[in-house]
Amino acid sequence: MGCTDDYALEKAFLVTVDSFYAAVNSGDQAAHADLFTDNAFMLSDDGRISRGEAMKTSIRDRTGWVFRLKDINRLDYGVSDDLGYTVNEYYYTWHQEGSQPDWHKTKNVHIWKRQNDGSWRLHVDIWNSTPE
Secondary structure (H helix, E strand, C coil): CCCCCCHHHHHHHHHHHHHHHHHHHHCCHHHHHHCEEEEEEEECCCCCEEEHHHHHHHHHCCCCEEEEEEEEEEEEEEEECCEEEEEEEEEEEEEECCCCCCCEEEEEEEEEEECCCCCEEEEEEEEEECCC
16 A cells, blocks of 8 residues: 555554544543644535644534544555555544434545655545535
């Protein structure tokens, strides 16, 4: 799957990707937001484009709602130098606290950038729902 011969680079990339999903599923909104670049893009299936610090703040300050993922299937990934990508399918729920989850099938493409300190941050998050 990966497009590099550098095992350490690929491993560090995948550890970061996994930590992103762990932050989402633990409800750690600060860690979730901090894994985006400062000028990241989120392109959702309703046509909105969120960007940068405003997007990160909206993730950090989210109250009264629960966002979780399950059955994450990494369809493809690659990493080369300072860019990486993942292609995933999964189920998500976005529901009010205290309500039952309402799971929806969806998919995403994530483009990651390696930072000057060697860490990885999500730069582009493109997702859309799968018709049921």
